[in-house]
Amino acid sequence: MKKIYSLVLTLAFATLVHGIPLLIHETSTYTYIKEVINDAPIAVDDSKTVPKHQNATGNVMINDSDPDGDILIVTEFEIDATVYSAGTVATLPGIGSVKIDVDGKYKFDFIKNYKGPVPPVSYTISDGNGGTDIATVNINIAQANSTPVAVNDSNTIDEDNIATGNVLLNDTDPDGDNLIITHFVINSIKTPAGSTAMMPGVGDLTIKTDGSYTFTPVLNYNGAVPVAIYSLTDGTDTVSALLKITINPVNDVPVAVNDTKSTPKNVTATGNVLTNDSDVDGDVLTVTDFVIGATSYPAGTIAALAGVGTVQIDADGTFSFIPATDYKGAVPVVT
Incomplete structure (x- = not known):
């Protein structure tokens, strides 16, 4: 970049003309051209960790700078080889959306219960004088586990019929983790999931890891069946709920x-x-x-x-x- 500078010099001196003092001014103007080299701005990588179920916000230019003191702006950002203009919302299927504004403010909006990796986002800053630089913002989602929620189950059948169902149908996990049954307890006796608990004079109960269960009563039995306490896990935390089966008498x-x-x-x-x-x-x-x-x-x-x-x-x-x-x-x- 070239800049033009002008220097004006004025010289004043006195002399005698016919014996009379006279002040004389002489002015000269000098013009010269100087080329000024612009220093590129410096973009520094950013990173942030947020809890699950929380969006990420901030400003990518807080730690960026310009040696010449120029005002910096974000011109564009890039995710997985796709370039977006600053201020544009980039949609990330199965993850959420990202937006970085011209002034550097950013926001990552995640879909419900998302807890996976977030692709890095590179952004470009400009000083307005032809200088640019690129840095990356990395967002991490903390992987603290949310405990699953187990809800009690009940089933009523007529005498001499078989009771079936699935105890996991009304149980949930805030993180969307897959739930499995680990075991169940009847009358203080622990039975692994997939095995059969035998109750003499009452019937047999099997609860599988996928939550499906089958209770086969003995012939002509009716009334309450001993409560089964089943335990489920999301792979990290374990919670329990009840399965209550009642048999209506039939003549x-x-x-x-x-x-x-x-x-x-x-x-x-x-x-x-x-x-x-x-x-x-x-x-x-x-x-x-x-x-x-x-x-x-x-x-x-x-x-x-x-x-x-x-x-x-x-x-x-x-x-x-x-x-x-x-x-x-x-x-x-x-x-």
Whole structure:
């Protein structure tokens, strides 16, 4: 760069003209050209570490300088070989966005829960007189782990059905980490994920590492199932929650067993048809009716069998067969 300088010299002196003093001024102007060399600005790399879930802000020119005292500006910045003008927002897929303004102010906006690496950003500064320099700003995200959140689970099924589900469906991790089940505890007994916990008289429970579970109750069991305390981890922290399973009772059909009875001639036969019958649910059993041949009789009714005798079965199961005088032989089957 060339600069033009002018030097004006004025010389004053006195002399006598015809004996009279006279002051004389003589002025001369000198012009010269001098080339001034501009010193380039100095850009210094920047770095900053921010916690997860927090954006990064600052000014890249705080530590930059210019030997000539020129005012510096940012003209452009570059990320992964793509150049952006100062003041432009650069979108980083899967990471967030970056913006560096002319005055050096910058902002890194990260997507929710992002905690990975951030590509370095190089920027160019200018002193306005042809001098430029390049530096890099590096942003690091602190990797402090966020504890996962475990939520209790419950499942209700009908008796003699299998309960299935996944305990991880309502559990979350603020960092988006993959969650796995490590083990579960029932009645103070620890069972590794993927193994089966057996509860005598109740059923078997399996919880896999991916959170899926299967509970198979024993036949006819109903009521509460011992609570399973399952533990999950994001690879760093471990938390626990509960799995509660309840089985609704379903009425089971009673079991009736055939009865036989023999009696001497002219002797009444008695007994109770319910003695060998049972009900899984423990319900009280009653006889509602009985059938002989094609005829149905309400419980408590006396059925007369011509030439054979009479039969009576009461609601409580007690029965009596009074044979006809001197009758011997088979008696029609009573259902």
